[in-house]
Amino acid sequence: MSSNYYQFFVRQIRKPLINKTQSQLPEDAVLPISFKRYNSSHTIWASEDDEEIDISQPPVLTAKETITKVPRAELLSDRRASTVLMSEVLSRMDVPERKQKVILKDIFQVLESTTTELPIHVGINRITFRLGYIRDRSNEMIQRVTNESMATYEARPIPASKSFIKDLERVSLDDSDNVKESCVICMECFEVGVQAIRLPCSHFFHEECSVQWLMTSHLCPLCRYPMPCEED
Template sequence: MASTTMFPHLCEAWQPQDSVPEETLLQRDEFLVEIYANFVYVRMGSDDADGSNNPHISPTTYKPFRYSRDHLIRDTTSWSTISSMLSQVNVPYHVQPHMIRKIHEAAQSIANASVNKDLRTLPMVVSIRVVQEVAGETLPVPVVQAEPMSARASGAGVASWSSIQALEKVKVGGSKEKCVICLDRVMVGSEAIQMPCLHNYHEECIVNWLQRSNLCPLCRFPMPM
């Protein structure tokens, strides 16, 4: 049994019941997001069934964020905003898409709840567990340097060639699929390239685009540079 099946990635997001009283918060239409992240490191190729692999669980990483409400609930900005938060607590890119969707859905639910209609600041707690396999006899805790938000927001730089090559090819099923780069329709049954944010493009279009910018043309999801 693979080690990572014993400790799957997890992401849960919710509105805390014991939230900070409204009068103590900044009077803005915003989210106060508190992220708690744990990292589980397991030895590559080990079988947990015999008890030979004792995982190393890192201390909890905590970081609060304040963002405009629209940045988290709008489809055009939520992916890049949430990805920026996850990167700042060292969540790797390859496990972010599922977590981004969960956080985005929770933010929309909280924002649309009738009990929150008079709140200017909406609190949200995000609990994350990331599992990583490491080689060797020991289980080190690698330090991942998060890219500064200012650089990510500006879109400076281009996507790395390895990240471009790793993009998934998918069969297009919808008749209204359009490549927003060339504005031509992506034909049903043809192959398209899918970004981690699940937006599809013609292969030539998105490869050329990512050689000039590391951001998805639709939602600004950042690819590794």
């Protein structure tokens, strides 16, 4: 039994340009909008003795496209044309129409509030969940199950508790060892000075990526370490 679930983020790196404010941005300022589509999977195989094999595959980039030539002012002044333009990109990436509306709303919010000319990143991750059942617990069967392609499971992920999300540990990345890596949620590289979240399992993620992820799943996207959730 399987189903697909979509996660997404819309963010702009918080790195203001010197002496640039929102009102000072030139009318012809172009803010590239980078769209990236990922596929990931999560499978739980259950056995007769109630043991479980939990198999996850990290996000894999499957499509990317960037809008680079439309000025920010034009995107905001002609929302109908802008919506059509961005919807066409999302449709080419097989993003359902019902999800597009929410993503477009967030893009316009970033466009309206931005104070920089830095790119806007839009990431869409289609997570496939699956629940399977195995009678044979032999190593050969377990290996075969592990190697199978992932589909999905009907149950929605359990979000982390609101109090946990509110009290997340925020750190400024000034350690060269940390900035060499990428955030596995959005697949973008860390930059020195950017504020990040450090989860209890010691993995780092962008602040906005972490919050959006934990609002839908209480598991670390890298190691599946469980965070406190509303059911706890």
